[in-house]
């Protein structure tokens with residue numbers, strides 16, 4: 001707890017409520033006494049990951065499964081009500097953290113949110129540039145006007161390339177700590193993902209037209 005007028009040497013230092021040992025890596029489960037600790041943890045803390053855009057999907061999954069096993073209600077049936085409730089809370093938060101962090105766009109948006117920058121929400125504080133909107137509207141028109149699957153395939157390949165390039169940009173901007181640029185690229189990524197959905201929908205429509213019996 002932060003006290004007014006008292007310098008906090010290490011504000012991220014947490015102590016285990018049960019044995020008072022330091023939780024150096026903000027562990028939820030104490031390494032010394034195995035008590036479950038509640039605290040001000042973000043999704044990266046919860047899954048024992050560094051706050052970073054470039055993460056290994058296998059590591060995210062491995063840490064998620066380990067935590068779900070640790071906080072399973074069976075492990076807390078004989079523990080205090082406090083620990084039971086904390087375990088329940090982190091089981092649910094682990095699901096939420098896994099859902100967000102395994103998706104590269106949502107992960108990027110979450111990192112920005114930790115710095116107070118909101119994108120792709122209904123309370124955005126970064127707006128898409130006009131040039132991007134024009135580009136997106138033009139691509140949408142191309143999708144709508146595509147008359148056959150070959151044409152649509154070409155648009156789809158271009159869109160995939162653009163999406164990959166955009167996420168490469170996001171990665172670079174995060175490495176440079178250029179958060180506003182990362183924000184703009186994540187907005188672009190979301191538009192390109194929407195176009196991808198529109199392409200998939202249009203593909204099914206064209207396939208049905210060419211195979212009316214299916």
Ligand SMILES: [Zn+2]
Nearest residue numbers: 016019030033
């Ligand atoms: Zn402990």
